[in-house]
Amino acid sequence: MQHRKYPFIVGFLIVPLVLYITFVIWPYIQTIGYSLTNWQGESQTFKFVGFQNYSDLFHDGVFRTALWHNILLLIFLPVVTILLALFFAFMVNVGGRSTAGGVQGVRGASIYKVVYFFPQVLSVAILIVLFGAIYRSDSAGLLNGVLTKLHLEDANNPIEWLNDPNLVLWCLLGVQVWAGVGFYLVLFSAAMQSIPKDIYEAALLDGADRSQTFFKVTLPLLWDTVQTSWVYISIFAMDFFALVSGLTQGTYGGGPDHHSEVMSTYLMRNFLYFGKSGYACAQGVMIMLLTMIVSVITLRASRRDRIEF
Amino acid sequence: MGSEMNRRDLVKRSAALGLVAVPAAGLLSACASSGGSDSNSSTKPTKGAASKDNPFGVNDSAALDIVIFDGGYGHDYATALGKLYESKHAGSKASVLPTQDITGKLQPRFNGGNPPDVIDDSGAQQIKLDVLQKNGQLSDLTPLLDAPYIDDPSKKIRDVLQPGTIETGTLDGKMYSLSYIYTVWGLWYSGKLFKEKGWTAPKTWTDFMSLSAEIKKAGIAPFAHQGKYPYYINVAIMDLIAKNGGVDLQKRIDAFDPTAWDDPAVLKGITAIYEIVDKGYLLPGTNGLTHIESQTKWNQYKAAFIPCGSWLENEQLKATPSDFDMKFMPMPSLDGDKLPPDAIRAGAGEPFIVPAKAKNQAGGLEFLRMMLTKEGSGKFAAAANSLTVLKDGVGSDVQLRPGTASTVTALTAAGTNTFNYNYPNTNSQFDTDLQNLSAELMAKRLKPAEWVAKAKQLAAKAKSS
16 A cells, blocks of 8 residues: 555645645746846836945945834734733633632633624724824824823824824834734633633642743743734734835835834835836845744744643 | 644744745736737738728737726716727727726836727836836837817827827827826915904015914914825925026936035025924924825815825816816915916826737827827816816706816916926926925924935936936
8 A cells, every 4th residue: 555655645745736836836936037127117128237235225324213113013012912912821721819719810811702703803904094083193083082082182282193203113113013913812712711610720729820820831832823913913923014114104005114024014115116126026035035034033942841631 | 642742843933934935925016027028920910001080900800909098987888989999990899998997007018018908007006117128119100290180180199299298108209108197296275264263365476484483373284295195295385496497407307417405495485484493383293294194184274285186176176166266376476486477287087008019019109199089088187177188078958066176277377387297207306205205304303404415316326326
């Protein structure tokens, strides 16, 4: 039977492999090719320019700004999302008062779980409309309206959330955290529920309080899930295209004055609007390299011994 | 237990794979160029014989492929003209594809060498004309200009176009696009509000500023602009500069001459706009509002003036109170203006193009010729509350709304004193960067002198590229 094994495996793999090569690998190779040309995106006439695009890229202040913003997101987005999600998941599942019945969540935990998950069912387009209204720069905006009513700000001098260079990136980060926490809360909840209750009960009997239970029991047993989440959220942090281009000033967003620029929006503007498609391809190659580095680091750094239970 | 671990590994690996795959999604468009050929070998329909009635030699049996930007002006006018085309060329079939996603739909077709025959290349997803032209994708429209005007064959098309139409469509000395809509730019106000309060539209900047002080006292913000899109305020700034420095200066700016920015008119224009910001005459929050949000607040009498082009009336049709009495006025004049106070930015917009590789190129040109008739132009004006580039193209039978009517008056008053910048068509990056500077100035993060210095750097950069 052994000799029948390989045709069988190949038979299963051939279709996904062909799809993967056609739609992922081949575009990569093409992108690398185009990144060495001065292609303008509208015809097949272009010249080979060597590494000109890459050397331009290193001297491009806007690209450096965009890269820095992606790095900031890469640091803060996973940290904030995961910490919040872990906290909520812990409270919902095991944070309640311990009773004779053992370990349980806070009162109304099942309702919280559903409510926290709501943002996850909204598409990015809806998020953009919603937060466009929340961050609106005059007193008709939700935030400014509330602040004005509370007399915390002057109606004639509202905070222009998305037009303020110091606020805009953090406003966008807030949107993504708001939208993401619910999903990871459910993910962590599921993982927590697979932790046997007797471990918690043993900890409680030994007199562990909530934070001790969390750090000594829950977190180590959830490490695999946290690690996976970290990688997923990093994907969002490296992309971030839709939120920036939808909510901020400028063609494909990035305003004011590049203070919310991320690599993907800058790439898009160069590719489609400025007709610098070859240059945009070079940026794409850089993004690919950076993302690969990030994923390797993330997987390496979070490697730990697994605990069997 | 073992299978459990395997599954987790799998999830992790697929997540890592996802990380790698994401940029690919962004770059999928890059492969849009693959597989196309640039050769002209695609089967062109044999040309019909050219005649007086058929100057481009349209083949009656050839299909006509029309793509229309489905924006504020809709596409019904194109469908109607398509029917007219079919009836004049028996056996032909004219298909109209209305879309807002011009780039998404057409970039692959340009790259693949099979573009449509005529395109209304407009809207936010417009393919930039300078990029298309540099890549040899556009037909020269000179034959159209020299073709007879259908309503009066003794005239050529070039004789019946509004001034500036040919210049707007010209890149590197040849006309490549026919901008069909004639637009004027300036400030807008409510005739009703002004009448009620006894205010008169100011002619000079000094009057404008003193009226603004009065308006502010009345509890209304003197000035709103569409801050999320700095395009609008940039128009107001550049108009003040052109009126003060004259057409000569405007041409030098268009040519990316960096020394043009040293002209005192530049600093004067930008300082005037900065005065509005500095004196607190802006509608609170207007720097972050979209065009619809700010224009609607203006319609609600929250602000007195707003800068815009003449599409404003059609765009705000639903938000405008019926007794609003929308009025247009030219940008007020500064001291020592080289152009008269009535001078306005006016020009053709909404470019129509015929791709160089179109299968039915003759049909595309003929379609444009049919748009330039009283019938085509009148249909358009009635549907879209806008004038076309056909001189006297709107007959007396077409009823105009107050805003559009006031632009006609302003155009008559301006006479030959119209101007229009061409740099947005020839260098998208310079235009974008300049708008960016203007947004910073409006937010008080740049001073007028810094704005001038940075704009000069941009011009130098644009010149060298």
